[in-house]
Amino acid sequence: GNLPQPPTITKQSVKDYIVDPRDNIFIECEAKGNPVPIFSWTRNGKFFNVAKDPKVSMRRRSGTLVIDFHSGGRPEDYEGEYQCFARNDYGTALSSKIHLQEPVAPGRSPLWPKEKVDVIEVDEGAPLSLQCNPPPGLPSPVIFWMSSSMEPIHQDKRVSQGQNGDLYFSNVMLQDAQTDYSCNARFHFTHTIQQKNPYTLKVKTSKCHCDASGWVFPGITETTPSFMYPYGTSSSQMVLRGVDLLLECIASGVPAPDIMWYKKGGELPAGKTKLENFNKALRISNVSEEDSGEYFCLASNKMGSIRHTISVRVKAAPYWLDEPQNLILAPGEDGRLVCRANGNPKPAIQWLVNGEPIEGSPPNPSREVAGDTIVFRDTQIGSSAVYQCNASNEHGYLLANAFVSVLDVPPRILAPRNQLIRVIQNNRTRLDCPFFGSPIPTLRWFKNGQGNTLDGGNYKAHENGSLEMNMARKEDQGIYTCVATNILGKAEAQVRLEVKDPTRIVRGPEDQVVKRGSMPRLHCRVKHDPTLKLTVTWLKDDAPLYMGNRMKKEDDGLTIYGVAERDQGDYTCVASTELDKDLAKAYLTVLERPDRPRDLELTDLAERSVRLTWIPGDDNNSPITDYIVQFEEDRFQPGMWHNHSRYPGSVNSAILSLSPYVNYQFRVIAVNDVGSSLPSVPSERYQTNGARPEINPTGVQGAGTQKNNMEITWTPLNATQAYGPNLRYIVRWRRRDPRGSWYNETVKAPRHVVWNTPIYVPYEIKVQAENDFGRAPEPDTFIGYSGEDYPKAAPTDVRIRVLNSTAIALTWTRVHLDTIQGQLKEYRVSTTPKSHRFPGDRNRGIVSRLFPYSNYKLEMVVTNGRGDGPRSEVKEFPTPEGVPSSPRYLRIRQPNLETINLEWDHPEHPNGVLTGYNLRYQAFNGTKTGRTLVENFSPNQTKFTLQRTDPISRYRFFLRARTQVGDGEAIVEESPALLNEAYTKNHVDIATQGWFIGLMCAIALLVLILLIVCFIKRSRGGKYPVRDNKDEHLNPEDKNVEDGSFDYSDEDNKPLPNSQTSLDGTIKQQESDDSLVDYGEGGEGQFNEDGSFIGQYTVKKDKEETEGNESSEATSPVNAIYSLA
Structure with missing residues (x-):
């Protein structure tokens, strides 16, 4: 707000600022305060006038200096010590002193001298150090050794680079002279590399050893270790607290010594030591005072060992123990600023006020300086200032700013009004109520505007105004009020707390092993607070999963279509709201066909x-x-x-x-x-090399394709059975007679035909494989037959015995085998439209599945592999009556709640003379059924009306046709369900309504007029026979009657409206069963006394009688004679 505040430094550059010469210089200094602070700078202790130098500018509303070199200028002209001052009406704050340095770049510093380095001669086995002495730089350059061909020098425990950049050889070997050695320095800011003139080694060897066999080989004298760095047996090292300490021991000797490190009187510092450079260096990171002491390195080889002791002293630049904090006091209040620091040596404390030493400031009776503490008593308005504490020793300094602001301010709540805090149940939560006031107000919390102050139990009130709850419960929901009070007044604010259910994955994905191409499903069913928006995301191997065409994310899972090997991995379901999240992980293993060998x-x-x-x-x-x-x-x-x-x-x-x-x-x-x-x-x-065949062909067969030949076939040898080039087959055959002569033929194809053979005689056959290396073993003999001819005789003495209405028993005299002229296959009996087969040589059989009440013609033949022989004498026989098939249909209509109308058609197969119909029916309601009732009807009756006794129940009907043999198959139908009982009780029969009766009369009159017109047109159109109501038979001599055709005029050939003409010219039934005419073959119309058509009509050919007990032509045995096709 508008409260006065002395300046506070919020951002500044590091104390040691090394300039990048390729870029501009930015010396940062940011501060806050009210009024906004004004900035100024000193350089090397003197006022730095920014306005005088065009290259220097200060950012607006900031103290940051920008030194621009894009238009020229040298960075070294601006080296020095800079300090920033931020002032307003209530005091002055200071930055630390910023030391600006330019790196010693190669352009400014001397290069390695262009000296000519002589060849260095050294004895084999002697130690050697090659000095680097790199040019100085800020920061120090990185040193590495390479050959003149830019190959890195291989380093190990014998040859390695020291921390000073020199290259040390514990002992020199002959191969060391095979390359030269050059020290390289890489500078950080310029990214340039300087190379020193290379060293060239010449290794002298004068010793050799001869073994007993006279072989000569060089030898090196083994020596005890000796330290190359540091020299002697002891040294000391000082290090500042907080930096890394590096101790180094490099030793010579043959063979190259091993280095080990120890600390006197204890162990090496745990967790912060590291061995480097092949154990020649010991690094201790972030050194503290406890790391002081004596360390020693032990260099040893098989010739002996030596040790070097390093005394380590840890000094410390100042570091804070108690840094001074800003102090806000009300008029008349007391306070103190404390500035405590430590270091080695112990730092001196100096106080400043507004950037000036406190000793030189005007006296202030309410302020007393006591070493590292300033005490304020009975402060008054107007004594605000910024105090600086400087703690320094020979290794550095610390500078801290702390303002003292004397204010008289009533309480203020700094948080927004009416905050809403939402938290997940059972989680720790905190309600914030930042406040300000001078004197410092006291803050209390209340829930729902009443009750005692909230502190204790599940609640904990903090001094900064926060109210903490260890575990938020549903009953903790509500409005919380924080009240800040001091002597000048009070302020309050409200915070509304809502406690939400946690987000939980109740069924997460499970590890799966699936085959490639399958469709795995990973479950993720989530339960969450319905007032929070839920987001479900999937990760694969901890990275967001790309949802392509094959991935389908659903509400409760993820389905992968056509899973592939690349889909294998960890799948994580992440269910999150704005307040919390839950996750579940599973591994999907994809099984795939193996990779090829x-x-x-x-x-x-x-x-x-x-x-x-x-x-x-x-x-x-x-x-x-x-x-x-x-x-x-x-x-x-x-x-x-x-x-x-x-x-x-x-x-x-x-x-x-x-x-x-x-x-x-x-x-x-x-x-x-x-x-x-x-x-x-x-x-x-x-x-592989060739050989004669070892096997002969298999599957050898001989059979005739014509009556005067025999075809010999076999399964040829394959590539792995041929065994040699020019594979062929030697075919031998003779009639099955030991005295017969063998015939042979050599062929390459897997078949051979023998011609001019007698009819159906046996032959002995052999097939032998042969190639250019020889013949296979002697083959087996197979029996084949020459071609067959048609049988010459027919079965005789065929006798028939009727078994029942659908089956007969047959006997006959076998055909003599000499007349078969082949192999007898079967006797075949033909009865139109079917034939019946009796395999093998036999003289009896049963013919079944005949039609009842029909006349048949029967004849027989005998067959062989060639075909049928002559036909036997034709026999005729009738089949007796049987039981009829089921009626063609049974239709049920319910015109009202009291009656059910049944209507049916005759059986498609009467199988005799119909004598009547049998109807059985029973009421049922759910699982309850009533008793079965029976009705019998005459053969010409096709309708029945049932008076219902129960308007709620349904009925099940079983209707059978009957001949004198018995009842046929039943057709079963059930009446449709009616409306519910409540509706039934309130139902009004529409047939009794006056408007409905009038409408029906009008429709009936219109239909009657249409019928009269139709009959007049028919009488004009052509001639056709008309049968009276007594159903006289049509004249069988009338050709048109026999084929079911009639003559009509062209106009009558047009279909009636809304009818469909079929392919044979008949008019198909529409949805109504009361269409005027259905044309059928041999069908008959029936008239009621009023002249209207009755009954149902189909386009099927009727074979049963339609009235009385007289049979129709289709069922008469006279017209049912089946002749051989």
């Missing part, structure tokens, strides 16, 4: 075997179970691969058996539970 190699090459070795591919998380070895040969089937052998997945080498005269090439396929790998890259080829 590789690097096939053939070894152990032999005449009939070879060893094949391969390197398995990755099993892709599913162990390899098998290896399939395949081969290809380039003579018989080039490019065609064949399976050779199969081996367990645990092997990667196998001895393969080979066949002669095959140019092999192998490949390997790996198999796991997911599938087979791609084939490996084929091996090199391997050619």
Whole structure:
């Protein structure tokens, strides 16, 4: 707000500022205060006039200096010590002194002298140090040694670089002279490298050793260790607190010594020591006073050991123990500023006020300086100031600003009014109420504007105004009020607390092992506070998951379509609201077909075997179970691969058996539970030598394709069975007679035809393989037959015995075998439209699945492999009546709640003369059923009306047709469900309504007029026979009647409105069952006394009678004679 405040430094540059010469200089100084502070600078203790130098500017509303070199100028002109002052009406604050330095760049500092370094001669085994002495720089340059060919010098425990940049050889060896040595310095800001003139070594050796055999070889005298750095047996080192201490011991000797480190009287500092440079250096990081003491290094080889002691003293620049803090006092209040620092040596404390030594400031009776403390008593308005405390010793200084502001201010709440804090249940929470006032107000908290002050138990009030709750519960929700009070007044603010349910994943993803291409689903079902917005995200391997086409995120999970190997990994479901989050993780393992085997190699090459070795591919998380070895040969089937052998997945080498005269090439396929790998890259080829065949063809057969030949066929040898070039087959045959002569023919194709053979005689057949190396062993003999001819005789004495309405028993006299002229296959019985087969040589059988109440014609033939023989004498027989099939349909209509109308059609297959119908029905309601009732009807009745006794129940109907043999198959239907009972009770029958009766009368009159018009048109159109109501038979001599056709005028051939004409010209039924005409073959119309059509009509051919007990033409045995097709 508008409260007065002395200046406070908020940002400043580091004390040691090394300038980057490639960029502008920015010396930072930022401060706050009220009024806004004004900035000024001193350089080297004197006022620095920024306005006089055009290259220097100060940022607006800031004290930061910008020195611009883009238009020229040298950074070294601005080196010095800078200090920033920030002033306003209530005091002056100071920055630390900022030491601005330019790095000693190669352009300004002397280079290595262009000296000519003589060749350095050194004895083999002697120690050597090559000095670097790099040019100075800020910061110090990085030193490294290289050869003149820019190869790094190899370093080890014998040859290494010291901290001073020199290169030390514990002992020189002959190979050290094979290169030269150059020291290089890389400077930080300029990124330039300077190279010193290289050293060249000449290693002298004069000693040699001769062994008993006379061989001469050089030798080196072994020596005890000696220190090259530091010299002597002891040294000392001083280090400042807080920096890294580096102790170093480099020793010479043959062989190169090992270095070990110890601390006198104790262990090396734990957790902060590190050995470097092949144990030659000991680094102790962040040194403290406890690290003082004596350290020693022990250098040893097999010739002896020495040690060097380093006394370490830790000094300290000043560091804060108690830094002074800003002080706000009310008029008349007391206070103090405390400035305590430590260091080695102990720092001196100096106080300043507004940048001037406190001793030279005007006297202030309310202020008393007592060493590191200033005490204020009974302060008054107007005594505000900024005090500086400077703690310094020979190693550095600390400067701190702290203002004393004397104010008279009533309480103020600094937080926004009516805050809303939302917290997750059972979490720790804090309600903030920052306040200000002078004197310092007291702050109290209340809940819902009443009750005692909240402090204690689940609540803890802090001095800064915060109210902390260890565990937020649902009952802690409400409005909290903080009240700040001092002698000048009070202020208050309200904070509303809402406690939310935590977000929890109640079913997270589980580890899964899935096959490639499958569709895994990762669950993530979340429960959260409904008033918070939930966001569910998925991570894969801790990175956001890309949702492509294959990833589908749903409310309770993630589905991966066509999972691939790249989908394997950790999946994390993250459910988050603005207040909290929960996560669950699972690992998805994808099983894939194995990678192909590789690097096939053939070894152990032999005449009939070879060893094949391969390197398995990755099993892709599913162990390899098998290896399939395949081969290809380039003579018989080039490019065609064949399976050779199969081996367990645990092997990667196998001895393969080979066949002669095959140019092999192998490949390997790996198999796991997911599938087979791609084939490996084929091996090199391997050619085996030829040999005579060892096996003959299999599957030798002889059979005629015509009546005067015999075709001999066999399964030819494959590429691995041929064993040599020019594979051929020697075919031998003779009639099955030991005295017969053998005939032979040599062929290459796997077949040979013998002509001019007698009809169906047996032959002995042999097929032998042969190649240019010789013949296979003597082959086996097979029996074949020459071609067959048609049988010459028919079965005789065929006798029929009727078993029932659908089956007969047959007997006949067999055909003599001499007339078969081949191999007898079967006797076949033909009864239109079916035939019945009786395999083998037999003289009896049963013919079933005949139609009842029909006349049949029957004849027989005998067959062989060539075909049918002559037909037997035709026999005729009738089948007796049977039970009828079910009625074609049973339709149920419920015009009202009291009646049910049934309507049905005759059976499609009456199988005799219909004698009537049997109807059984029962009421049911749910699982309850009533008793079964029975009705019998005459054969011409096709309607029945049932008076309901229960308007709620449904009915189940079983309707059967009947002949004198018995009842046929039932058709079963159920009445549809009615409306519920409550509606039924209140139902009004529409048929009793006056408006409905009038509408129906009008429709009936219109239909009657249309019928009259239709009949007049028919009487004009053409001639057709009309049957009266007694259903007289049509004249069978009338051709038009026989084929079911009638003559009409062209106009009558047009379909009626809203009808559909079928392909045969009939008019199909529409939804209404009361269409005027249905045309059918042999169908008959029926008229009521009023002349209207009744009944249901179909386009099927009716075979049953339609009135009385007389049968129709279709069911008469006279018209049911089936003749042989």
